[in-house]
Amino acid sequence: MSTSTDNMRVDEAHGPVRRAVIDYATMPSLLIFCDAVFMLTLSILVDLASTSRAATGTLSAFDFTRPLGIGILSAVTFVLITTLRGHYKPWHMARATEHVRAAFVNWTFTIFFVATVIFCLKVGDDTSRLSTGIFAALGFITVPSSHWAMGLWLRRAVESGAVRGRPSILIGDASQLDHVFPMEILERLGLREMRRFGFAGVPASMASGSLSSDELETLKSAIQFARQQRIEEIIVAMPWSSLERLDAVRARLRALPVPVKLLPDEVVHELLDAPRVDFGSSVAIEVQRAPLSCIELAQKRVLDIAVSGIALTLLLPLFAIIAVCIKLDSKGPVIFRQRRNGFGGREFTIYKFRSMSVMEDGANLTQVQRNDKRVTRVGRFLRTTSLDELPQVLNVLLGHMSIVGPRPHAIAHDDEYSKLIAGYAFRHHVKPGITGWAQANGLRGETSEISLMERRIEMDLWYINNWSIWLDIKIILRTFIEVFRNDAY
Structure with missing residues (x-):
C-alpha cells in the first residue's frame, strides 16, 4: 500500500490551483530574447550618447549600422556561450550568486571575442573605440545585474504560480521520500509536484531484489495516475544498494513515455559531490584532488x-x-x-x-x-x-x-x-x-x-x-x- 503521503494532491493541499501565465519550458527562450534586446539597446544607446552628432541634436544623421553590428555580434556570442554552458536553464538562474558570477565570466569571453573579430576584420577604423569601450565596461555591471534581476523575477514568478512547471510525481521508499526536496525547491527546478507514491516501511523483499504485492500495487496506481494527469516527469527515490529492485521499478515505468530520474541516496550523494573527470572511455570520481596548480x-x-x-x-x-x-x-x-x-x-x-x-x-x-x-x-x-x-x-x-x-x-x-x-x-x-x-x-x-x-x-x-x-x-x-x-x- 501507499503511505499517507500518496493520497495527497499537492495542489489541493495548498489551496486553489494558482493560474500560470508562462510555461516553464519557454523560460530559456524568453531569457535569451531579453538578453538579445538588452545588449542591442545598450549598444545603440551608448553609441548614441558618445557621438558628437547626438550631442548637437542631429539624430537624423546618426548611423545605426555600427552599434547595431556590435550589439548583434555581442548578443549572439554571449547567448551561444551562455547556452553551451547551460546557464539559461531556469534552475541555474534561480541560484543568484552562481548565475551572476557566470554572467560576468561569459561577458568577459564575449568582449574578448568581439575585440578579436574587430581586429581580424580590420574594421577598427570604422568602429568608435570610445563607444565600444564604454559598451564593454558597462556590460560588466549591467549584464550581471540584469541576470540577477531576471533570476529574482523567475524565483518570485515560480513561487507566485505565474510560471507553470512540468507536472511530476515522486515514487520510492517512504524513508527516502521524507528527505526529497520540498515543493518550493522542486518548483525552482521546473517541476510541479502532483503526488507522492511511497512504498510503506522497509520491504522484506529487498534482499531478493523482487517487489512485493503492495509495491506492485503502488506502482500500478502511480502509472495510472500519471496517464490520467498527463505527468511529464517521474522522480524515483530509492536506496541504490539493491540494483535488482531498482531495475524492477524501472522496467515497469517504461510503460510511460516520460523521463524518469533517479535521485542518489545518502552514500552515492556524498560521492557525487566530488569532481568528475574523464578517465579513458569512462568517468572517474576524484575523491581526493591534486595539490593546487x-x-x-x-x-x-x-x-x-x-x-x-x-x-x-x-x-x-x-x-x-x-x-x-x-x-x-x-x-x-x-x-x-x-x-x-x-x-x-x-x-x-x-x-x-x-x-x-x-x-x-x-x-x-x-x-x-x-x-x-x-x-x-x-x-x-x-x-x-x-x-x-x-x-x-x-x-x-x-x-x-x-x-x-x-x-x-x-x-x-x-x-x-x-x-x-x-x-x-x-x-x-x-x-x-x-x-x-x-x-x-x-x-x-x-x-x-x-x-x-x-x-x-x-x-x-x-x-x-x-x-x-x-x-x-x-x-x-x-x-x-x-x-x-x-x-x-
Missing part, C-alpha cells in the same frame, strides 16, 4: 598579498592602540608566538596579540574555555571580536599562511587529533589560514568534544577538495558576518 597557487597568493597588504596598511593605527591596551592591562609581551604546523607539515611561528597571562607552547596545552581565568580583561575583548588574530597578516605576507585555509592548531593538538581523526593530516595539503570554511560556518572557539573537531576537519577537507578563488572570496565575506554574529572565547 601553479596558476591556482598564483591566484591564491595574489589574493593573499592584496588583502593582507591592504589590511596591514589600514589597521596600523588599530595595532598601536591594541598594543598599548595590552601593555597597560597586564605584564608580558604584546605579541604571542607559538609553533604551528603549516603546508606539508612544515613548522612555523604564528603571531597573535597576547590575550592570556601565560605563553604556553609545549607538549601539554589546555584549550581556552569559557570564563577561563588565564584570559586577561583586554584579551577577553580581543578574543570575542577575533582581533587577537590580526597579526597573522604578517604570517600571510611572509608566506607561512594564507588568508583562507584550515586553521592551524598547536603542535601538541596536531599530534593528539591526528591519532583520533581519520584524514586529519590532509589539512596540511594547503597553507593554513586566518579564517576557513569551518569558521565561516560558525565553528569557532573551544572544541570540548571530539565530535566538534571532527566537524571542523570535515569542513576543512571539503574546502581543500572544492577550492576556487571565488570560494576564498566568499569565505572572507562570510567571516566578517560571522565575527559580528557569534562570539569566540
